[in-house]
Amino acid sequence: MLSLRQFGGGATLFLNFHGEFEELVRSAASLGFGYLELICEPYFLYPREISPLRRARLRRTLLDHELTPTVHTTFYDLNLASPNPLIREASTEELLESIAFAADLGARLAVVHAGRLPGDYPASLVPTARLQLLEGLREALDLAEGLGVTLALENSARGHDRGLIESAEEHLELVAALGSPHCKAALDVGHAHTFALDLVDYLRQILPCLGEVHLHDNDGVRDLHRPLGEGTIDFGAVLEALEREAYAGPLILEMVSLEDLKQSEESLVRQGYVRRP
Secondary structure, X not given: OEXXXXXXEOHHHHHHOOOOHHXXXXXHHHOOOOEEEEEOOOOOOOHHHOOHHHHHHHHHHHHHOOOEEEEEOOOOOOOOOOOOHHHHHHHXXXXXXXXXXXXXXXXXXXXXXXXXXXXXXXXXXXXXXXXXXXXXXXXXXXHHHHHOOEEEEEOOOOOOOEEOOOOHHHHHHHXXXXXXXXXXXXXXXXXXXXXXXXXXXXXXXXXXXXXEEEEOEOOOOOOOOEOOOOOXXXXXXXXXXXXXXXXXXXXXXXXXXXXXXXXXXXXXXXOOOEXXX
């Protein structure tokens, strides 16, 4: 049985939370979680606006509540694989800021959206987009390695644009192309489900480079971020596979509210998938 200390609240929590950071930390810690993933977005925890003193206080708050931080790097309005070189440059600069922020908070893992090709562009440009993505990621890895931060590349959800990680094969290909011990995979189970993929097989394939797992439910079509059990994902099979393979990394519940987070925690315990401390 998995330990609740292996779970954490996701960065999506911040989007609908209007209280102080310390209140959110207390709420996550009260559920028995061991992790909290921090958002790096304007209006929430935007690295460029957070002073060294504030960073030190954030780190102390997390330590006081025995929560290990991970960071979800800035991604709204950004695209590391954009056809527009100015967007790629800005996206890389924002990623570097997020990595430094992660290091300041003591986070050893930073999740990165792997970029996309606009859906109106021809599929023949996917290889070019992938090369452009790798260029930005290599620059980011130079900084991450020096700061002791691992980048975890996240798979995309189905959408109009063509994500550059839409399968286990593409996930493995990108991680292998970067060839760094500081580059791993972040498996977003909800995103993979929108492609009707075999989630247990996906997990089995990327397990050697798996750094983090995101858990949330949906209807198999839309990226809804619903509480566990409110969609069509077989979480029993996923969690049993994680336990069978002795996965020991963070399991982040990407809910959009504290209420949904609590509901998912209660569902995990009630169904016997995890044990409370």
